[in-house]
Amino acid sequence: MHRYTDKDGKEHVLNLNLGTRRRLKELLNVDLLAAAADPKVLDAMLTALATDQDHLLAVLSVVECIRVEELEEAFDGTTLDNAGTALVEEIIEFFPESSPVRRPLLDLMQKAQAYRDRAVKTIREGMLQQVSSLDLDTVFSSSETSTNGSGESPPSADSAMQPTAMI
Numbered sequence: 422m423h424r425y426t427d428k429d430g431k432e433h434v435l436n437l438n439l440g441t442r443r444r445l446k447e448l449l450n451v452d453l454l455a456a457a458a459d460p461k462v463l464d465a466m467l468t469a470l471a472t473d474q475d476h477l478l479a480v481l482s483v484v485e486c487i488r489v490e491e492l493e494e495a496f497d498g499t500t501l502d503n504a505g506t507a508l509v510e511e512i513i514e515f516f517p518e519s520s521p522v523r524r525p526l527l528d529l530m531q532k533a534q535a536y537r538d539r540a541v542k543t544i545r546e547g548m549l550q551q552v553s554s555l556d557l558d559t560v561f562s563s564s565e566t567s568t569n570g571s572g573e574s575p576p577s578a579d580s581a582m583q584p585t586a587m588i
Contacts, residue, residue: 422434422435423435424507425500425507427495428495428499428500435485435507435508436484437512441484442454442515444483445483445484448483449480451480453466456522457516457520457521463526467509470505470509471505477501477504477505477508478501481508484508484511512526
């Protein structure tokens, strides 16, 4: 069983078994045993879990017997990422050690994690470089135009000295 914690601190336990497999097949047309027998089905299943947030939430909903809306309320980006990882790990362990699918799935998961780590590092470095190259003096000096709170510039000293006509 694999676990993840949602943004509210609640621990979720994933437990794939033959009953869960049956519910996934009936409700979402996700068949773990068909995935084990056909690499194309396995690829489609893993791709959908990795790229389709709604599909991932639907699968988690069936596995955990929780409404999708409840999961959405308890999830943020980190939780979604952690739940997806826990689900894939649980899918891997669903298959017995003797399964021809288990070892390749483990290898694939490790490669995907290494790729993700490299991508995150590259994006982080690029963002840091962009932030450090900003000329904050220019950014802030151009935004320091004086207003009177209404979005209009206050009257100039010259206009304040002009008498107004009385009717």
